[in-house]
Ligand SMILES: Cc1cc2nc3c(=O)[nH]c(=O)nc-3n(C[C@H](O)[C@H](O)[C@H](O)COP(=O)(O)OP(=O)(O)OC[C@H]3O[C@@H](n4cnc5c(N)ncnc54)[C@H](O)[C@@H]3O)c2cc1C
């Protein structure tokens with residue numbers, strides 16, 4: 001992955017910035033900090049992969065990309081983690097994200113002003129916009145110009161949209177008859193070869209539909225083929241297979257360094273600033289294990305997970321749902337539905353699916369087994385899906401705690417309580433009706449829904465005051481000035497857009513911070 | 515329209531062709547050629563119950579050499595590997611499996627005075643169904659959620675089965691032929707290396 005020589009920093013010296021985690025929250029930031037001439041080191045629990053050599057187009061072989069330290073799922077809607085939620089490795093969850101890259105719409109950031117629920121963000125769309133522009137150009141996002149929803153764009157998508165696959169064609173046709181607008185989606189996967197200074201050429205997507213189990217061609221803009229090589233070239237050091245177990249403070253209460261385990265040996269790295277980017281479960285877990293930055297009492301609270309219901313149907317046409325970028329078609333007409341009895345909204349996306357994932361969902365979601373299960377799966381090549389990505393409100397009862405059970409590393413397993421509230425249930429009901437209508441209009445039979453929540457969000461929310469928030473609008477802890485939380489933990493509300501693009505935008509710190 | 519069937523014996527040839535990249539070929543051939551291991555996690559009685567249950571969850575009567583499911587589960591548990599989460603309502607995976615299998619035997623004993631593996635298929639199906647519905651008889655089910663255990667067992671069995679190249683051949687999946695990339699990705703489009711459905 002890194003062609004250039006990597007700089008190495010001494011563990012005895014205090015580096016300007018230490019970044020924990022190299023996923024969406026950590027990677028853009030790492031490049032930015034290195035580019036500003038700071039001494040920066042990233043510690044990453046997982047391995048560094050060479051996708052062309054190490055990635056098989058096989059779901060089971062790619063289990064290695066998922067975070068498998070056990071989490072306990074509680075509540076009325078216990079969440080599936082592992083392959084449904086978190087990654088490990090240099091690149092974090094972007095190694096297996098699907099590459100959907102919608103922007104938020106401005107009103108996503110003010111649910112409280114508009115509906116009296118959740119929280120407003122302490123920043124606005126205008127604050128994110130220049131970073132969205134920069135990211136789309138740097139990563140090579142493929143998308144339509146103009147994009148039909150949201151404010152007009154200053155900067156067009158640099159590449160044409162990826163081609164529509166079977167599921168997208170079916171959804172497009174049916175939506176047309178129902179008066180729902182659709183558009184090819186924006187995806188952070190290249191529709192043509194793309195060159196960027198600092199990372200060189202990346203090849204175009206070969207339509208192998210395997211984004212969720214790792215892209216072997218480098219077409220998908222995961223962090224390991226974009227911001228991380230750039231960061232290394234700019235002077236950052238990335239240490240893979242280093243698991244951070246404790247954060248340390250000095251007499252003044254500032255972070256002075258961290259303790260991590262490499263090859264079974266405990267090591268220390270000193271730092272002047274810490275950027276904790278372990279994702280919305282590991283970040284609060286590390287803060288809780290270290291007993292830090294929780295004066296507000298909000299660490300681990302307000303855990304959110306997008307509504308992500310999928311509706312599947314069986315068609316006469318051959319779809320072969322393993323081909324093409326999985327999410328090639330989108331509609332944001334349901335962003336603020338006129339007949340909504342809930343706050344916020346959702347977007348609709350067509351979905352492709354890999355066979356083991358689909359089979360597992362049929363087993364868990366429909367409870368089919370025996371001859372019936374095998375019969376259903378024989379229809380795999382004729383199966384197409386639509387899913388929603390909808391807002392999720394923060395609730396008192398949805399939170400993370402440290403359990404008494406220890407994992408294989410000897411650390412307390414996190415227990416995550418999650419239940420959909422009334423708002424999510426109403427949104428799901430609304431979406432299910434629409435998705436069923438679309439699939440009926442497209443000629444589907446045996447339509448069924450799979451209840452699902454996706455993405456881990458919240459747990460260290462950002463706000464205007466340390467009384468009820470953990471970090472400020474820049475991601476800085478109210479209590480410990482040299483501690484920053486740039487990852488998904490800081491989201492005060494879930495937003496009705498896939499989170500990656502917005503995390504990256506938040507992870508590109510404005511120059512005034514240096 | 516009934517579900518399609520696909521021609522047999524295509525997957526091995528495809529795996530040995532240029533259409534498959536080396537890492538993908540390595541992963542799939544290893545699975546295709548795997549020999550069942552002696553159980554390491556379960557004892558012989560537990561293994562017999564697990565095998566019997568898997569044979570009903572994923573019946574493979576038509577296969578001369580059924581795809582090994584139970585030993586893959588045994589291997590995973592012996593290695594202490596999980597999928598990153600578990601229902602808080604269930605004990606750790608290994609314990610949940612041991613207790614759940616004991617539960618199947620208790621239910622079988624209560625209904626028919628015999629271990630689960632000795633029952634006929636109809637009897638086994640009835641017991642599995644009652645576990646899935648949370649209505650099974652037996653002391654184990656007082657403290658172990660039958661519905662959750664069943665879901666875990668079924669998901670494990672299903673994932674192991676459909677990860678096997680021969681099961682993927684059965685459903686006409688060819689995504690592992692990953693070297694050239696796909697051009698014909700629209701409705702009713704098929705490339706030469708994708709198996710054509712048998713016409714019924
Ligand atoms: C299957 C799937 C599909 C998705 N698809 C999309 C999509 O299409 N679009 C989108 O926008 N989002 C998508 N997402 C979500 C997106 O990937 C995540 O929201 C995002 O990457 C989270 O960023 P993060 O920085 O908070 O955490 P991560 O990207 O998960 O990064 C956390 C990193 O920290 C490391 N780490 C954690 N603890 C420690 C420790 N103690 N020591 C050292 N390192 C540690 C982890 O190994 C990991 O690399 C998808 C997610 C999944 C699971």
Ligand code: SF4
Pocket residue numbers: 099189190204205206207208209210211212214215216217218219220324325326
């Ligand atoms: S569909 Fe394209 S971007 Fe996704 S994994 Fe395949 S080649 Fe990579």
